Amino acid sequence: MNWSAISFDWNHVRAFLATVEEGSLSAAARATGLTQPTLGRQVAALEDAIGVTLFERVGRSLTLTTSGAQLVDHVRAMGDAATRISLAASGQSHSIEGLVRISVSDVLATYQLPKIIAQLRDTAPGIEVEVVASNAISDLLRRDADIALRHVRPEQPALIARKLADNRAYLYATPDYLTRIGSPTTLQGFKNAEFIGFGVPDEMLPHFVAMGLPLSRANIRYHSHSGVVGWQMVRQGLGVGVMSEEVARLSPEVVRALPDQSAIVFPTWLVSHRELITSSRIRLVFDVLAAALG
Template sequence: MDNSNRLNFDWSLVQAFLAVVEHGAVARAAEAIGATQPTLSRQIAALEAEIGAALFTRGARGSVLTAAGEALVYPAKQMQQAAHSLQLAASGQSQSLKGTVRITASELTSTFLLPPILASLRHKYPDIQLEIVANNSLDNLLEREADIAIRMTKPEQDTLVARHLGNLKMGGYASKAYLEQKNIPFSPDTMGEFDWIGYDKNPAIIKHTRALGVELTRESFAVRCDNQLVCWQAMLDGMGIGFGFVLLAARHPQLVRVLPENWIGDSPVWLTAPLELRSNPRIRAVYDHLAEHLIALINDQKAQ
């Protein structure tokens, strides 16, 4: 077999190439992956030497793919996907409970619902370290941005294991002080007289209320922020009507439920992990613990 044309570059060069493709410039890519710009430039140069063609042209706005670079993107991403699959498969073979599990959930869930659940988890499994990613984005579990995700939407990837744990009741609330200040009875006819608290770029609330026949737009919100904690605190401090978990609002006697129950639908709770990691004892232990305690939390809503 003639191996004279076989390339000998290593995987790190492909990673460097994909980083520049993703971020559009060597400087931005180096910052994103924690490398120095000279190191990344040398890796790109080494890959270009192996390929025998330039992969990027350098301009004022960053790095632009050449025709040779464009041709390399798809197979490079295939290599990346294969490497991730290999990593996932290898992680699934670990039989030790010692190590780290990375969990992602929304800001409200991470701040107010998870701490007691994770405290009991740490007591039960002291060798498991936890990393919490508190945000509302759908982190890609297949690329190991998280091991387990708690989300309010059903995942679409068929390579993930997902379990519907139940639904969290939602409500629309305002502080007693705010309602006393407005001194207007709330009704569908007067709802335009009230200040509303909602998301800025995230359309979730608008889509949800529209499906229930309540028309809101981004401009309907006098206070807008995509961070749930900011919206929650704004509601507590009397800035208007906001949205939140019924079981969480029950902890704050200064809040009054303003919206009728049928205006805000329940929020489904999905627990998700990659299929390969489900067979990892450490991931399984955390997954099962979260499922057990979140289901108990959901069931406790009956008392609210």
């Protein structure tokens, strides 16, 4: 550990993170219980300590600079770690109990969430988790769930959202299936291939075409509203499908259909209701999800 390289104060980092997540100094001051001038001085002190301008200041508005945006993910990881340290030191995590409902896609619920729940079990054994596995967007305002993982940012002001990552997806198939269709090396080579659709085929087709695939409705021979079922069809060699790199990595029987294909980039957002996030059990689960998927 290079201790001399750590020249900043955690309180200043906390002030920066709160300002980013709350959207303004005034909102961050309310969230942290500090005054706005104090928070502003702490952010300025962090800028001085690391020699980087974090915000562009125009009147009363703040806009992240490029350097500030590059630091956000690292600072969030520090915040998540600080939360876990505080809970562990006080023993609070083991005393937190109650139900938390998490809304996620069926693919994430099947392939990625169980490992995270196992981590949560060790951190807070009193937490009960209900997984709402659905590919529809849960209505958090109506309390369909406490926390949701989405690929679109919510627009409702009553919700808070944290962008966890920009994920990458590619076309996948089994080696046997690719051999059967002639081992294509270009997108045009998939003109006569069978494709697996997730959801309504007529809605899926434009996404395939936008990727440069010369497909028609007839190419989407097999489809399901369940992402898990669709992915199983790909794994069983029925055709070509799109999947996130993280999930595909857990399925050694499939390979990238085109190794040189450009990634399909999609974001993952962690969302909760502003009122619910003040609950210790929901905040804890929120932070564990953020640390695991960020």
